[in-house]
Amino acid sequence: MTVKSVLSATVASIAVASSAIAADKAQVEFWHAMGGELGQMVDTFASDFNAGSDSCQINATYKGNYTENMTASIAAFRAGQQPHITQVFEVGTATMMAAEGKGAVYPVYKLMEDAGIDFDQSAYLPAVISYYTDTDNNLLSLPFNSSTPVLWYNKTALDAAGVAVPTTWDEVEEAARALKANGMTKPFSFGWQSWTNVENFSAWHNLPMATEENGFASLKTEFTFNNDAVVNHIQRIADMGEEGLFVYGGRRGDSRAQFVNGETALWINSSAYYGGFKTDITEFEFGQTMLPLETSVADAPQNSIIGGATLWVLSGHDQPEYTCVAEFFQFLSQPEQQAMWHQNTGYVPITTAAYELSKEQGFYESDPLTDTAIKQLSLNAPTPASKGVRFGSFVQVRDIINEELEAVWAGDKDAKSALDAAVERGNALLRKFEEANG
Amino acid sequence: MQKRVVFRNTWLPYILVAPQILVTLVFFFWPSWQALESSFYIEDAFGFSREWVGLRNYTELFADPGYLKSFRTTLIFGLCVTFLAMSISLALAVAANRVLRAATVYRTFLIWPYAVAPALAGVIWYFLMNPSLGIVSYWLRALGYDWNHYVNGEQALGMVIVAAAWKQISYNFLFFLAGLQSIPKSLVEAAAIDRAGPGRRFWTIVFPLLSPTTFFLLVVNLVYAFFDTFSLIHATTEGGPADATSILVFRVYNTGFIGQDYGSSAAQSVVLMALVVAMTFVQFRYIDRRVNY
Numbered sequence: 001m002t003v004k005s006v007l008s009a010t011v012a013s014i015a016v017a018s019s020a021i022a023a024d025k026a027q028v029e030f031w032h033a034m035g036g037e038l039g040q041m042v043d044t045f046a047s048d049f050n051a052g053s054d055s056c057q058i059n060a061t062y063k064g065n066y067t068e069n070m071t072a073s074i075a076a077f078r079a080g081q082q083p084h085i086t087q088v089f090e091v092g093t094a095t096m097m098a099a100e101g102k103g104a105v106y107p108v109y110k111l112m113e114d115a116g117i118d119f120d121q122s123a124y125l126p127a128v129i130s131y132y133t134d135t136d137n138n139l140l141s142l143p144f145n146s147s148t149p150v151l152w153y154n155k156t157a158l159d160a161a162g163v164a165v166p167t168t169w170d171e172v173e174e175a176a177r178a179l180k181a182n183g184m185t186k187p188f189s190f191g192w193q194s195w196t197n198v199e200n201f202s203a204w205h206n207l208p209m210a211t212e213e214n215g216f217a218s219l220k221t222e223f224t225f226n227n228d229a230v231v232n233h234i235q236r237i238a239d240m241g242e243e244g245l246f247v248y249g250g251r252r253g254d255s256r257a258q259f260v261n262g263e264t265a266l267w268i269n270s271s272a273y274y275g276g277f278k279t280d281i282t283e284f285e286f287g288q289t290m291l292p293l294e295t296s297v298a299d300a301p302q303n304s305i306i307g308g309a310t311l312w313v314l315s316g317h318d319q320p321e322y323t324c325v326a327e328f329f330q331f332l333s334q335p336e337q338q339a340m341w342h343q344n345t346g347y348v349p350i351t352t353a354a355y356e357l358s359k360e361q362g363f364y365e366s367d368p369l370t371d372t373a374i375k376q377l378s379l380n381a382p383t384p385a386s387k388g389v390r391f392g393s394f395v396q397v398r399d400i401i402n403e404e405l406e407a408v409w410a411g412d413k414d415a416k417s418a419l420d421a422a423v424e425r426g427n428a429l430l431r432k433f434e435e436a437n438g
Numbered sequence: 439m440q441k442r443v444v445f446r447n448t449w450l451p452y453i454l455v456a457p458q459i460l461v462t463l464v465f466f467f468w469p470s471w472q473a474l475e476s477s478f479y480i481e482d483a484f485g486f487s488r489e490w491v492g493l494r495n496y497t498e499l500f501a502d503p504g505y506l507k508s509f510r511t512t513l514i515f516g517l518c519v520t521f522l523a524m525s526i527s528l529a530l531a532v533a534a535n536r537v538l539r540a541a542t543v544y545r546t547f548l549i550w551p552y553a554v555a556p557a558l559a560g561v562i563w564y565f566l567m568n569p570s571l572g573i574v575s576y577w578l579r580a581l582g583y584d585w586n587h588y589v590n591g592e593q594a595l596g597m598v599i600v601a602a603a604w605k606q607i608s609y610n611f612l613f614f615l616a617g618l619q620s621i622p623k624s625l626v627e628a629a630a631i632d633r634a635g636p637g638r639r640f641w642t643i644v645f646p647l648l649s650p651t652t653f654f655l656l657v658v659n660l661v662y663a664f665f666d667t668f669s670l671i672h673a674t675t676e677g678g679p680a681d682a683t684s685i686l687v688f689r690v691y692n693t694g695f696i697g698q699d700y701g702s703s704a705a706q707s708v709v710l711m712a713l714v715v716a717m718t719f720v721q722f723r724y725i726d727r728r729v730n731y
Contacts, residue, residue, distance in 0.1 A: 098482060395697060
């Protein structure tokens, strides 16, 4: 971001703010966690909407990363100063849902109904909204930025090593071996390890990772991801590490650098890295493909699950403001807005119409393979094991999984004992959450 | 000989200390009381309900082997940071004290890092040592040392210790330099006339006379390492890999702000508070006796 663009954005926001006061519009606070270029796009959404509305003013504010924004919103709610809209990542869903039961959240389906807006839930992609619906299939929060893990590959390096793009885990291992032999130091790696290698690995092979429909059915859910399939999978990666085929590069997206500077040729992480890769990778040709299949576990893949965030509406404000929120949500769901967002970021479009529009605009020809994520999400109708996960204290549980897996990568634990420990520690948190929110 | 000041107006002294008392009450006692109170409850994130659970938050903590291991990590971290930050800054202060030309320039450069927030200090070091991009890890590899703090817990702990200490050196340097400058030259010169070498002069004259500063810095540095470093850990390793850098204060933050488990977080901060109070007490009780004012 240049100084000039910061200045112009600041000037623009001051201009917008002053015109709003003059027009006396209903003010809606929107707290989000989109920094950098994504944040600028969110600002564009807000200003475009504001320009077209006589009665509403959306004030978008960046509040830090996902966790910080969620913490800030909760703290604000406790102090009676909550924003109307807040962006919460998928792992915070159970916390928000528990709050919905107690009246802190204004569910989206009801918001739209009360505002008199015709809201057709079937227009949204099932694999995206199934993560955020209640047991009666009502949508509770509006999906905003959703992505799914894909296998990113360095085409140039694969060609040089004479291997095809892998589709199964056996092929991943062989390809990594060939790449290593061809002089690549860290052939295979990944980020967001709980999401990519536990949650999505399970969904992709249609295996539950916990009881009670992965937590969707009730708070009594218990983790079961220490099953043989996941244990064998983690052990395989650990063995690859032993052989030097896999090098762990940190939590979240920390290992991105390995892929971008060509040390790693096979990298599993979010499809939303596309926007950044397009500008940052110039030295080699890259592509994305569907997640590899473990042929000993399933004959064909099921569907992957999403990550990313949704917009939750917090209660405690006046109705005219909520009408504005509903109109803003309708605006965000328009095919034009969604297609723009999808094409610039690599997040999946949330409506079928936006997907169709992107096709019509020829986006998938000009940017090949960018429909991998959406194809992967809608490969099959989601099953109870593949529609998502909903666990209390899941941010902490993911940290526990991070810790235990890191012990495996360091060679301190084997896969079985690490996953057993993760399940045991995770279950303790689930019980505590059940007690606090039951 | 002590001077006694007597106020004529009975109320004046109370009014004069009132602001300080008020600040302490509002910003120390009240939050401490709240932490103590919350530690006996479990509560949902939005604060709709809270349930009295007695000492359960505490018993759960001490039944958790990860929490117990965290004491060890914290102790290693705290002692290493304090030792590293104090010894390096003392050496730098002694050196800067002898500089005759452009002394201000040296001092300014040495004080500079203090303006850096702990989180930023962490990020800078994290970047320097990044296994893929970092220049330091590049050098280490050139020397044949395999650096990957994402996997190796000891390397990660070493890295955050260096980052935390680096940030604190400037502060210590300032105090040591001031301390050194207040030592009467005549004492050092007298020792020199008695044929005491530079090393001997330092250890028998300068160092003992610096002891009030050293003692003060010891307390401040330990408190810094125990309390102020959570943002550094948060911005870099997040307690990992595994739980190699998960120090107590980071756990308080993580449980409370990431996990929204306020009861356990409050219990942890009460334990930490007790620990630091005990430590400071011990320092004043036993080490203070050996300090010459």
